[in-house]
Amino acid sequence: MKYVLTGATGGLGSQVLKYLLRLVPASDIAVSLYNPQGASAEIKDAGAFRGADKLLIVSYPSIAHELRAKNHINAIDAAKRCGVKHVYYTSLAFGTGSVAAVMKAHLDTENYLKESGLKYTILREGIYSESYPLYLGFFDPSEGNDEILIPHSDGGIAWVSREDLGEGTAKIMVDGGYENGTFLLSGSRCLTLQKVGEQVATILGRHIRLKVVSEDEYVKRNVGRPGPRGEEQFLHAWATTYQGLARGELDVVDPLLQRVVGRELKPIEETLKEMLGVAGDAAVMEQYAK
Numbered sequence: 687m688k689y690v691l692t693g694a695t696g697g698l699g700s701q702v703l704k705y706l707l708r709l710v711p712a713s714d715i716a717v718s719l720y721n722p723q724g725a726s727a728e729i730k731d732a733g734a735f736r737g738a739d740k741l742l743i744v745s746y747p748s749i750a751h752e753l754r755a756k757n758h759i760n761a762i763d764a765a766k767r768c769g770v771k772h773v774y775y776t777s778l779a780f781g782t783g784s785v786a787a788v789m790k791a792h793l794d795t796e797n798y799l800k801e802s803g804l805k806y807t808i809l810r811e812g813i814y815s816e817s818y819p820l821y822l823g824f825f826d827p828s829e830g831n832d833e834i835l836i837p838h839s840d841g842g843i844a845w846v847s848r849e850d851l852g853e854g855t856a857k858i859m860v861d862g863g864y865e866n867g868t869f870l871l872s873g874s875r876c877l878t879l880q881k882v883g884e885q886v887a888t889i890l891g892r893h894i895r896l897k898v899v900s901e902d903e904y905v906k907r908n909v910g911r912p913g914p915r916g917e918e919q920f921l922h923a924w925a926t927t928y929q930g931l932a933r934g935e936l937d938v939v940d941p942l943l944q945r946v947v948g949r950e951l952k953p954i955e956e957t958l959k960e961m962l963g964v965a966g967d968a969a970v971m972e973q974y975a976k
């Protein structure tokens with residue numbers, strides 16, 4: 687059984703690789719790396735996924751709908767051309783019918799994969815605990831601003847660590863089954879942003895307040911920040927995340943991940959303590975807010 691992983695240099699993919707290496711011989715695993723210059727003619731001819739029984743397609747790191755969906759579709763088409771037997775795709779937790787912009791490319795990809803004729807498993811990966819600043823108004827402890835603004839609504843989120851997701855994803859790939867199905871990998875309890883803010887305040891020993899404001903006020907607060915998260919278009923798109931929260935789209939616990947890893951999942955409190963022990967979380971925004 688040969689495994690090929692995309693995104694293996696990233697936060698999730700590196701965890702999948704780590705756990706896969708514990709489960710199967712290293713000689714059964716290949717990683718498909720991304721080269722911004724494009725693949726050489728020889729690599730294109732060889733077909734990056736050729737010989738793979740099981741391929742993990744890690745979603746493209748951006749919320750840009752069309753660009754993201756196009757990259758996923760290219761990968762699915764390549765899998766088909768190369769005769770891959772089973773494709774695993776890392777979707778997101780918001781779910782079918784989501785109003786969140788970040789979910790749109792995932793839903794398009796899910797549909798494309800379902801209609802591809804390939805054997806597939808869609809893993810709707812839960813919201814990373816590590817990505818909490820994105821949801822908490824781009825909170826950065828080094829800025830010293832203790833009033834967090836979010837638009838529309840707060841809501842529960844079944845936060846989950848990337849390591850738990852990586853382990854669960856690797857085990858699901860090795861265990862087999864899960865064919866032609868869609869599965870939610872969530873944390874084992876939901877916490878609102880209000881509660882996460884309180885945890886952050888306790889850890890930092892600061893008086894941090896969370897305020898639900900209009901979308902315009904939220905955009906005004908953040909416009910001009912470095913990178914895409916400072917752009918109006920991105921901020922309006924990201925604001926739809928909170929409309930999803932209002933609908934309870936992330937307020938869903940599924941016991942599957944805990945069952946697959948066979949132990950308690952890492953609570954978000956532990957991740958917060960680890961992350962807030964180091965200066966600033968700006969790296970998370972650089973990584974994801976694009």
Ligand SMILES: NC(=O)c1ccc[n+]([C@@H]2O[C@H](COP(=O)([O-])OP(=O)(O)OC[C@H]3O[C@@H](n4cnc5c(N)ncnc54)[C@H](OP(=O)(O)O)[C@@H]3O)[C@@H](O)[C@H]2O)c1
Nearest residue numbers: 693694695696697698699720745746747811812813814817
């Ligand atoms: N569930 C959540 O809460 C959540 C949060 C944020 C993001 N996500 C999604 O989940 C994915 C995995 O998360 P992560 O933490 O592993 O992200 P990450 O650390 O940013 O890793 C992204 C991976 O994608 C690779 N990549 C970038 N552009 C590519 C391209 N054009 N073709 C092929 N590979 C490409 C990167 O390769 P290089 O190292 O070579 O750049 C890297 O390995 C993200 O990409 C994003 O779609 C989920």
